[in-house]
Amino acid sequence: MQDRDQYRLFLHLAQTLSYTRTAADCHVSPATLSRTVRRLEAAAGHQLLERGPRGVALTTHGRAFRRYAADALDLWSRYRDGDTTADDLGGHLRVFASVTACHSLLPDLLGPLRTAHPRVHISLRTGDAAAALALLDQDEADLAVAALPARIPATLLAREITHTPLVLVQGRTAPAAEPFSVADEPFVLPRKGLVRTAADQWFRTLGSHPHVAAEADGHEALLTLVALGYGTGVIPGLVLRHSGVRTGLRQLPTPPGLGRLAIGVCIRRADAHRPLVAAAWAATRPGTGPRPGSGEAEAASP
Numbered sequence: 640m641q642d643r644d645q646y647r648l649f650l651h652l653a654q655t656l657s658y659t660r661t662a663a664d665c666h667v668s669p670a671t672l673s674r675t676v677r678r679l680e681a682a683a684g685h686q687l688l689e690r691g692p693r694g695v696a697l698t699t700h701g702r703a704f705r706r707y708a709a710d711a712l713d714l715w716s717r718y719r720d721g722d723t724t725a726d727d728l729g730g731h732l733r734v735f736a737s738v739t740a741c742h743s744l745l746p747d748l749l750g751p752l753r754t755a756h757p758r759v760h761i762s763l764r765t766g767d768a769a770a771a772l773a774l775l776d777q778d779e780a781d782l783a784v785a786a787l788p789a790r791i792p793a794t795l796l797a798r799e800i801t802h803t804p805l806v807l808v809q810g811r812t813a814p815a816a817e818p819f820s821v822a823d824e825p826f827v828l829p830r831k832g833l834v835r836t837a838a839d840q841w842f843r844t845l846g847s848h849p850h851v852a853a854e855a856d857g858h859e860a861l862l863t864l865v866a867l868g869y870g871t872g873v874i875p876g877l878v879l880r881h882s883g884v885r886t887g888l889r890q891l892p893t894p895p896g897l898g899r900l901a902i903g904v905c906i907r908r909a910d911a912h913r914p915l916v917a918a919a920w921a922a923t924r925p926g927t928g929p930r931p932g933s934g935e936a937e938a939a940s941p
Contacts, residue, residue, distance in 0.1 A: 643715055645675050646708040653705045656695040702778045729758035730915045735780035737768040739878045744784055752922040767857050769832030775905055782919050786833045787903040797905040803877035804899040805837055807891040810868045821845055825852035825870035827861055837898050838873040844896055875900050
């Protein structure tokens with residue numbers, strides 16, 4: 640299969656979005672890589688990649704071709720191995736989840752899919768939970784595990800699988816104020832995302848304008864700043880339980896009104912008919928694996 644080397648180069652480039660890195664990793668010259676992309680674009684009849692001031696990006700046709708190339712390589716592998724069964728699902732499933740979700744949820748969540756379809760290859764990307772739905776909507780992932788907003792975008796389907804309360808946490812060496820007063824404490828908050836929105840709403844409910852001593856782009860970074868004594872943090876309890884710095888922290892009694900986050904699995908509505916995505920969606924229904932606090936609610940925008 641002459642095209643498979645070209646497909647592998649393209650898939651690597653689609654992952655790195657760097658001609659230099661892909662050329663080095665795949666042991667080809669940048670000129671060879673560029674020629675490969677041009678040949679694929681000529682065969683497809685569309686531009687697959689574009690270069691701009693911010694670097695390389697996949698076009699809409701490029702994202703569609705990425706799925707085609709991954710499926711084609713999987714079919715070739717099955718044919719070469721002598722597997723002609725029509726019902727043995729394969730392919731690459733791109734999953735995005737936070738580090739906490741990877742540790743606490745994904746083994747049970749994706750276990751049924753791996754058991755039922757061992758030829759499915761899971762490509763796992765981790766990062767800031769606040770970016771999960773945006774990356775999914777931009778076709779940078781096939782499935783995401785993330786905190787769910789009150790309203791799900793119309794382009795997505797989401798199902799709640801668990802929930803976690805928001806909690807207050809301080810560094811273990813920080814002096815304990817009795818009683819705790821929001822007005823007197825510096826806070827460490829997420830820079831953006833659902834936790835920040837919930838914290839701001841809580842402060843408004845209290846009629847308080849807290850002193851924000853520091854902001855962080857991720858939950859682990861936030862807990863590190865709290866452990867260093869910058870202030871009181873607002874964090875999901877699930878994150879605190881699985882944090883590597885939790886031994887340097889203490890949780891405060893949870894005040895009323897702080898709320899909780901729903902955690903869910905999400906896919907694009909337009910992908911629900913794709914066999915691989917449909918299988919992953921079906922495998923993550925409540926009851927398919929042990930998940931603490933799993934909910935039965937399924938959310939989708941009208």
